[in-house]
Amino acid sequence: MILNTPLLIDGAWRAGTHAQRATVRDPATGAALGELTLASEQDMALALEAAQRGFEIWRKTSAYERSKVLGRAADLLRERAETIAQLITKEQGKPLAEARVEAGGAGDHVDWYAEEGRRAYGRVIPPRQRGARQIVLREPVGPVAAFSPWNFPVSQLVRKIAGALAAGCSIIAKGPEETPSSCIEMCRAFQDAGVPAGVLNLLFGVPAEVSSFLIRSEVIRKVSFTGSVPVGRSLGALAAQHLKRCTLELGGHAPFIVCDDADIEAAAALGASLKFRNAGQVCASPTRFFVQSSAYDAFVSAFASQAARLVVGAGAAAETQMGPLAHARRVDAMAGFVADARECGATVQVGGERVAGTDGFFFQPTVLVDVPDHARVMRDEPFGPIATVLRFDTLDEVIARANALPYGLAAFAFTRSIATATRLADDLECGMVSINHFGLAAPETPFGGWKDSGYGSEGGSEGLDAYLQPKFVSQIGI
Structure with missing residues (x-):
């Protein structure tokens, strides 16, 4: 070849x-x-x-x-x-x-x-x-x-x-x-x-x-x-x-914000699609899923179900929905992120392991909950199929947490409120904001980030x- x-x-x-x-x-x-x-x-x-x-x-x-x-x-x-x-x-x-x-x-x-x-x-x-x-x-x-x-x-x-x-x-x-x-x-x-x-x-x-x-x-x-x-x-x-x-x-470390007035099933489906596309090896891939407390349990259930159903395998196979990582070192990196999160007190809701029985570079679609802010996956871009799901109560809180990292490439949000959507578009510190859908990377639109x-x-x-x-x-x- x-x-x-x-x-x-x-x-x-x-x-x-x-x-x-x-x-x-x-x-x-x-x-x-x-x-x-x-x-x-x-x-x-x-x-x-x-x-x-x-x-x-x-x-x-x-x-x-x-x-x-x-x-x-x-x-x-x-x-x-x-x-x-x-x-x-x-x-x-x-x-x-x-x-x-x-x-x-x-x-x-x-x-x-x-x-x-x-x-x-x-x-x-x-x-x-x-x-x-x-x-x-x-x-x-x-x-x-x-x-x-x-x-x-x-x-x-x-x-x-x-x-x-x-x-x-x-x-x-x-x-x-x-x-x-x-x-x-x-x-x-x-x-x-x-x-x-x-x-x-x-x-x-x-x-x-x-x-x-x-x-x-x-x-x-x-x-x-x-x-x-x-x-x-x-x-x-x-x-x-x-x-x-x-x-x-x-690089990026995109927040995905789900407000309690959102269509939770739609948010979970799109969130899983964006997170596990290309096995998470996407600079604009969301990793920090902030979900308002009253919607948290429903979102975790729907999102974890989406991740667990993904068919992982060789990209050329017709049934495959998520392929391998690009390198063996990326698999090692994912295992390191999960191990660190566990040591910090996080719970693995789905996945968290290498895919056994293959010589390829496969890692399971992974959903972590109860992840503290000092865990490495909350600070460093995983660039792989790991998602963290986190609670928030107020808009002020989630905006501050979303903006807390030095990254500023992309952000995603789900809400039915025009006022909330406008506030998020105004206050999120990043080069691209997509609300209630995936609207990035078309030829006629700018693609780029702020800060680091x-x-x-x-x-x-x-x-x-x-x-x-x-x-x-x-x-x-x-």
């Missing part, structure tokens, strides 16, 4: 020349699928040269022509969605139904950016002097270095690529070494659609080596990273040191703005 030529540099697919290689594994079995060649500094230098040449071509291509190329890429992504989905499931582990949603949505992201790029308007400023003209142009910032994670190998990377290309930038995309094949096939679609050589380059490598080499280069003018808070801090500091613009979409969850947005007009810079022009005839 694993290609020997996974690097796209200057329009050509080639093998990496790094001394190390990465082993790609099937998380459902733990078996090796193959080895991935990685980029050396020589390969990265070639990619930087290509990106600079590609930028000079692409920035001078009209927004209208760029939009047509991206439109063709979107069509090809839709045609190839099933192939890409199969690759996602094989290497990342999520159920095929979820992989199909991810792969099928890639074309929508590209289409939206293609159209938005044609509307990257500037403005005219009324002058103070008659005969003068004052205009603001919006120009592409330059070659981009983009770093994307393994949990959504296509949907995370496609937003970075589509946004950069729609704005007129070239890009060097560093894909996840754990899940390379879907990224490769996605980039083939852009290449086959007519993106010029050097405009889109794809690398895999030793992460710290690639990020350090690219961000320090004078060629790179913009950095986009999706991943953990510690790595985001490091890359953000490096980008700031070299005066590079930066977008960081980092990063800064900047992908998606929406804000996502295109990240790749554009203003130029003020003032002129007068003489």
Whole structure:
């Protein structure tokens, strides 16, 4: 399955020349699928040269022509969605139904950016002097270095690529070494659609080596990273040191607030769907389920029942509702979170164990109750299938508790009261709030966080703005 030529540099697919290689594994079995060649500094230098040449071509291509190329890429992504989905499931582990949603949505992201790029308007400023003209142009910032994670190998990377290309930038995309094949096939679609050589380059490598080499280069003018808070801090500091613009979409620890006037069954069903999607390996996944006291018992019963009924297995199996975790180390992390919670006095309502009888990286959907605030799962993002259910009495209390962590990516709430919904939307400290449904991550909406969850947005007009810079022009005839 694993290609020997996974690097796209200057329009050509080639093998990496790094001394190390990465082993790609099937998380459902733990078996090796193959080895991935990685980029050396020589390969990265070639990619930087290509990106600079590609930028000079692409920035001078009209927004209208760029939009047509991206439109063709979107069509090809839709045609190839099933192939890409199969690759996602094989290497990342999520159920095929979820992989199909991810792969099928890639074309929508590209289409939206293609159209938005044609509307990257500037403005005219009324002058103070008659005969003068004052205009603001919006120009592409330059070659981009983009770093994307393994949990959504296509949907995370496609937003970075589509946004950069729609704005007129070239890009060097560093894909996840754990899940390379879907990224490769996605980039083939852009290449086959007519993106010029050097405009889109794809690398895999030793992460710290690639990020350090690219961000320090004078060629790179913009950095986009999706991943953990510690790595985001490091890359953000490096980008700031070299005066590079930066977008960081980092971890979360989302609250899910259920008020006593809510539809409890609907809240429990959506909460379970969001929590255990992709085995909880979602930055916006809710972990802290705050339920008003009078509704607490009913919610716990309904939510625990939803979790207990989930069918856990290989993502390719038709009956599977939750697949494996991506790594063996994630299974160890889940076991550590549960053990710590138990020691702190929490009760395991559902799950709490590794799935026995398999060599894959499986952990049971887990619901914890009576979890004290000092338990590690209440402070650190589990990034796995663990939910905590907690009581609250007043709106003031739950808002304070929801905002108590340094994370601020997403929040969810269920209530029938417009006043309560408005209060929560106003007072929750996060980049995205979804009330009574799941309304995040559409191409036309911004996706990003506050506080330790990063800064900047992908998606929406804000996502295109990240790749554009203003130029003020003032002129007068003489």
